[in-house]
Amino acid sequence: MIKGILLGIVLGIAGVAACVYAYFATGRAPIAVEAAEMPFERKFARMGLHSYLDKLPHLEPQVPADEKNLLEGAKVYKSHCAVCHGLPDVAKTAIAEGMAPKPPQLFKGVGVTDDEAWESYWKVKNGIRMTGMPGFKGHLTETEIWLVTVLVKNADKITPAVKVELTGSPTTLAAPGAPAVAVKK
Ligand code: HEC
Structure with missing residues (x-):
């Protein structure tokens, strides 16, 4: 039996x-x-x-989300993330369109603004297997990883100056009455 x-x-x-x-x-x-x-x-x-x-430790962001840090985060983002995750008011790249799973566009909709910062920090550092999301450990410093993390966490709150750093153009984001921002050459 x-x-x-x-x-x-x-x-x-x-x-x-x-x-x-x-x-x-x-x-x-x-x-x-x-x-x-x-x-x-x-x-x-x-x-x-x-x-x-x-199961991982839920670290607090190691850099404050102030204007200076968001500008620094924008520099990291432009070089290492924008090709897949997009820029505000800029059309998706062919690379982003051609991937499966598709990289979420982090400046459209909620992006990862509703995720905890430590979670995005972990994903940027270690990557996500079999998705195309690279791990940047050893290629970006701890500080650079936190800078870009606080940027994507606050992607819905960026100022015109941060938008200029990302895209070279302040258009559509300037709130009424906000000071004009010169486009950097
Ligand atoms: C080669 C393309 C590529 C590059 C470059 C890239 N990513 Fe990703 N990333 C992806 C893909 C694809 C996913 C979706 C993974 C999935 O579906 O789980 C992803 C997921 C993420 C997530 C999690 C999104 C969510 O909704 O859970 C974050 C945060 C993230 N990436 C941030 C970054 C940052 C910051 C950089 C630059 C330092 C970067 N990525 C560079 C392709 C990329």
Whole structure:
């Protein structure tokens, strides 16, 4: 009796493993960017990421989100992030359009302004496997990672000066009555 149940369990597990193997081995898994997602792909990837992140220390931002730091963060963002994550009022690049999953446009909609800063800091530092999001550890300093993190956390609150640093143009963001900002040459 017990033997029968055990045999059933072993055969069941082997059956599932064989199906997963066959799915990949017979070329059914999605490969092209426009192919439909794998069953539960997004659900499992998000679940894995969030249960992992929840266990990490929730650090406070190590630099204040003042104008000077947001300007410095903008410099880092222009060189290392804008090609994928976009700039305010600028059309998406071909690179951003051609990726799967698509990089969220961090100056459109909520971006990551509703995420905790430590979470974005961790993602910038370590990257996210199998998504195209690079890890910048060893290539940006700790301070640079925090500067760009506070920028994307505050992407909905940037001043015209920060927008000029990002895009070279202050248009559309100047609040009524705000002082005019010269475009940097
Ligand atoms: C080569 C393209 C690419 C570059 C360059 C890049 N990223 Fe990403 N990034 C991605 C993709 C793709 C994702 C989406 C990952 C996913 O779906 O989980 C992502 C995700 C993120 C997220 C998490 C977004 C969310 O909604 O959870 C943050 C924050 C982020 N990137 C910040 C940055 C910053 C800051 C830089 C520059 C230092 C940067 N990225 C550079 C492609 C890129």
